[in-house]
Amino acid sequence: MILIVDLCYKAESLSKHEFVDPIAAIVRQTGTEYEVVHFTELEDRLIDGPDRIILCGTALKDNFFAEQIDLFTWIEDFDKPILGICAGMQVVAAVFGGDIVPQPKIGLEKIEITRETELLGPPREIEGYHLHNFGVTLPSGFDMVAGRRDSIEAFKHKTRPIYGIIFHPEVRNRWVVGRFMDL
Amino acid sequence: MIFHDNWMSESDERTCRENTTEIATNIFLDAGADYFYVKLGVLFSGGKDSVFACRRAMETDSVDCLITIVSENPESYMFHTPNVRWAHLVAEAIGVPQIIWQTLGEEEAELSDLRDAIAAAKEMHGIEGVVTGAIESVYQAARVQRICRELDLWCFNPLWQIDQVEYLRLLVSEGFLVIITGVFAYPLDESWVGATIDDALIRKLESLQKKYKINPSGEGGELETFVLDGPIFRKKIEILKAKKTYENYRGHLIIEEARLVDR
Numbered sequence: 001m002i003l004i005v006d007l008c009y010k011a012e013s014l015s016k017h018e019f020v021d022p023i024a025a026i027v028r029q030t031g032t033e034y035e036v037v038h039f040t041e042l043e044d045r046l047i048d049g050p051d052r053i054i055l056c057g058t059a060l061k062d063n064f065f066a067e068q069i070d071l072f073t074w075i076e077d078f079d080k081p082i083l084g085i086c087a088g089m090q091v092v093a094a095v096f097g098g099d100i101v102p103q104p105k106i107g108l109e110k111i112e113i114t115r116e117t118e119l120l121g122p123p124r125e126i127e128g129y130h131l132h133n134f135g136v137t138l139p140s141g142f143d144m145v146a147g148r149r150d151s152i153e154a155f156k157h158k159t160r161p162i163y164g165i166i167f168h169p170e171v172r173n174r175w176v177v178g179r180f181m182d183l
Numbered sequence: 184m185i186f187h188d189n190w191m192s193e194s195d196e197r198t199c200r201e202n203t204t205e206i207a208t209n210i211f212l213d214a215g216a217d218y219f220y221v222k223l224g225v226l227f228s229g230g231k232d233s234v235f236a237c238r239r240a241m242e243t244d245s246v247d248c249l250i251t252i253v254s255e256n257p258e259s260y261m262f263h264t265p266n267v268r269w270a271h272l273v274a275e276a277i278g279v280p281q282i283i284w285q286t287l288g289e290e291e292a293e294l295s296d297l298r299d300a301i302a303a304a305k306e307m308h309g310i311e312g313v314v315t316g317a318i319e320s321v322y323q324a325a326r327v328q329r330i331c332r333e334l335d336l337w338c339f340n341p342l343w344q345i346d347q348v349e350y351l352r353l354l355v356s357e358g359f360l361v362i363i364t365g366v367f368a369y370p371l372d373e374s375w376v377g378a379t380i381d382d383a384l385i386r387k388l389e390s391l392q393k394k395y396k397i398n399p400s401g402e403g404g405e406l407e408t409f410v411l412d413g414p415i416f417r418k419k420i421e422i423l424k425a426k427k428t429y430e431n432y433r434g435h436l437i438i439e440e441a442r443l444v445d446r
Contacts, residue, residue, distance in 0.1 A: 009219060010219050012243065013243060014221070014239065014240055014242075014243045014244055014314070014339045014341055015339060017239060017340075017341040017342070017343065017345075018339065018340045018341060018343040018344075021344075021345070022343060022344035022345075025344070025346060059337055059338065059339065060328060060331070060332055060337075060338060061332075061335075061336075061337050061338075062337075104332070106325050106328050106329050106332065107321065107325035107328075107329075108321055108325070129321060129325075131325075131328060133332075170343075170344050171321060171344065
């Protein structure tokens with residue numbers, strides 16, 4: 001079972017349609033069982049032992065999740081695949097000691113994949129949709145796998161299947177979610 | 184630029200606000216709490232996407248105004264819809280104040296006009312966020328996001344990336360009465376102009392999607408629509424007189440006379 005975590009400012013918000021439902025639709029198309037849960041209601045769901053977890057993005061002005069990073073410390077001990085998308089990447093970075101830093105970007109931009117991973121494949125250039133006011137610094141124990149040091153597009157934990165991407169894969173890069181399901 | 188503010192009646196306005204005044208003072212003080220909601224302006228043409236986005240916004244937050252951009256350029260990248268001049272009737276039917284803003288529709292200048300219209304809505308109605316009916320268009324979505332960021336407003340796109348056939352079925356099942364007021368693609372013939380979106384028509388669109396790659400909801404500019412009735416309507420719209428034009432897979436239903444009637 002896949003757990004899709006809604007990081008928006010409240011459960012069942014207007015933003016859920018935009019940042020959670022499109023990811024759930026991609027997962028649904030793969031035929032995989034999934035559950036959507038708001039991050040403030042996460043604890044009980046983790047007991048059921050999901051096979052993998054996706055942390056979704058939020059609206060540009062929505063940084064409420066970042067004020068409650070202590071709700072995500074379970075990530076340190078979760079030993080199955082995790083994909084953090086935009087806000088989700090910021091959560092992963094913060095949990096592992098990285099910083100969330102101002103770095104606004106809106107719209108389609110080129111992304112340089114710099115290191116081969118199971119998630120993003122071999123080094124090459126792709127185009128991705130960005131919608132964020134904040135980016136991240138590289139947490140210790142992670143490799144940057146796309147972007148530049150001052151504008152990290154994707155990172156991966158050195159030994160565990162934990163990924164973060166700052167772009168939104170539901171726009172033109174649905175294959176990223178598909179590959180995550182196959183990890 | 185000229186704008187008109189099409190207010191609801193004072194009593195309607197009062198009723199609408201009585202339920203929300205107390206909690207409004209808490210906005211942003213405790214984001215994440217169950218009562219956190221946003222005062223919204225919906226970019227509004229009277230077509231299905233803006234009306235359904237409005238519907239979704241009303242389910243979770245407070246829709247305080249509708250913002251209608253009327254473009255004088257028939258090739259406008261952002262705003263051209265043939266019956267947008269009747270959007271005021273849809274706004275009245277729904278019962279939400281409307282700001283109507285005119286633009287010459289030149290590619291980048293119209294963005295400046297959109298910014299001005301949203302800024303006016305913020306000043307006049309105290310909106311804290313903007314809602315659009317964008318489904319796939321990165322061009323439109325990114326531009327509205329940038330304007331909202333500049334004006335320190337939330338931006339919501341509640342139809343973003345929605346499956347277009349599922350969306351049409353949802354519109355019909357929720358009771359929206361939507362007609363096609365424009366067709367702009369092969370093989371859409373004259374019979375599509377003025378047709379009502381129902382289950383049979385959705386099946387036809389689905390088959391055209393497979394055969395001709397038509398976007399079923401018209402996201403690629405293949406179709407334009409107008410909403411006559413729906414669950415958020417207090418009154419419905421009756422078209423009294425309309426003119427059809429059609430030539431070479433381009434057709435319009437141009438509404439000439441219409442009125443509100445009881446549902």
